[in-house]
Amino acid sequence: MNNDERICSIALTLCPGIGHIGAKRLIDGIGSAAGVFSQRKELPELLPGVSPTIVTALDNPAAFLRAEHEMEFVEKNRLTCLTLKDEAYPSRLRECEDAPIVLFFKGHTDFNCLRVINMVGTRNATEYGKQFCVDFLRDLSSHYPDVLVVSGLAYGIDIHAHRAALANNLSTVAVLAHGLDRIYPYVHRKTAIDMLDNGGLLTEFLTETNPDRHNFVSRNRIVAGMTDATIVVESASKGGSLITADLAVDYHRDCFAVPGRISDASSRGCNLLIQDNKAALIQSAEDFIKAMGWTHEEKLAKPEGIQRNLFLELTGEEEFVIRILTRQGDLHINALVVETDIPINRMISLLFELEMKGVVKALVGGVYHLLGY
Known part of the structure; x- marks a missing residue:
């Protein structure tokens, strides 16, 4: 079995009956496209809801032949093949449930x-x-x-x-x-x-x-x-x-x-x-x-040194968000997702909790401002 993540990702898109959402869920659940194929027989036990039909669809040598042919084109034409595991993959897109598991790019x-x-x-x-x-x-x-x-x-x-x-x-x-x-x-x-x-x-x-x-x-x-x-x-x-x-x-x-x-x-x-x-x-x-909320002139004044309330309990993720806002100033929620690599749904919950604790304030247009606390 080929363990090249790019080839496995391409091959996964060619397996019938799986689709965008199904493919991404398999990768999110197992950790990689290569792992999905190598552990395909154990998938029903590892991931509840995976049917024997999916296991059969993954046993697909023709998909790998086509994927290898595609990678030959990519390498010959100096293209970039991005999988969900690549740092350069669009992080905003990665958070979407139906994000493509592989992208092809030419440019800079x-x-x-x-x-x-x-x-x-x-x-x-x-x-x-x-x-x-x-x-x-x-x-x-x-x-x-x-x-x-x-x-x-x-x-x-x-x-x-x-x-x-x-x-x-x-x-x-x-x-x-x-x-x-x-x-x-x-x-x-x-x-x-x-x-x-x-x-x-x-x-x-x-x-x-x-x-x-x-x-x-x-x-x-x-x-x-x-x-x-x-x-x-x-x-x-x-x-x-x-x-x-x-x-x-x-x-x-x-x-x-x-x-x-x-x-x-x-x-x-x-x-x-x-x-x-x-x-x-x-x-x-x-x-x-x-x-x-991109305009610098309308940012609210922020104290130079913010003293933590000793009685305020924050999680590690909340502390991380605060550090980003302290360093960079007001940020849009999507920019926070990019900077922290925290999924958008999780980020929404974190920011809500921080608002309830009086640590951040939501501005117009999905921008968040750090308050003194």
Whole structure:
């Protein structure tokens, strides 16, 4: 049995009847994809709920042959294959229940930088939407030149977000709905190549995978899951960007929408997101920065030396969160997850407990401020 974690992870995606959630649960339960295969016969005893059907599906030599073929392509083309166990894997995405267990990447960027956003929208972008991308990323880059901008390389808002990011020297990543043996749409090839030096191309799909319709829906969960915030610039009343927005809400991420005239078809989706309280209204980078709690000027004054109340009992994890906030100042919950490597659901509980103890205060936009205690 091959014990290369990358090959085992790829092979696991090729075993029928397991799926994204099932594969991740197996790895989380056993500790590695290699362990899932090597202990497949013991899985029903080790992990309650694993059926004999799953054990049979894992006995799949053809999956390993295909995985080895894929790794040959990865190595020949100097791609990066990221598994859930790799430190460079997007940590925000790792916390999602349906996170892909393996990703393929070409380019240069840090998926785990402090600030990661996505900008998505209609393929039929208007001049209003295109100009918003330009103005927003120009202004955002002047405050935070280290922001990573994620989108989908599609026609319309996606490609304009990528190009505006490049124009302002921001790292930008396109999440694809196919393998890295092709670029779709082909007319965006030059932009895709330009992104490789500061950003790149990311996918969960193997080579020879066509950009079929259902792959775009699957792709959207990666876009939403690997970022702190989703920004819908323009959208009709139905579309992929609304799916991304819904996923962001499900993942407990911030979601924003750019408003438009009620008569404009390209703004109906954004207006509905705002009306339904699924997204906050933003009109500028300044609005977004304030909503995310990124603005330094509005930080509350913090005492230089915080004295611990001797009677306050804190767990080791709570102490760790406090040390991070003491060192870095106010942070968004997703940044805390990245800095501490504590799962998002656990972090929510920790911050709630710290609020109840009067140690931290929740600010606007999911940002947490350390109080004196």
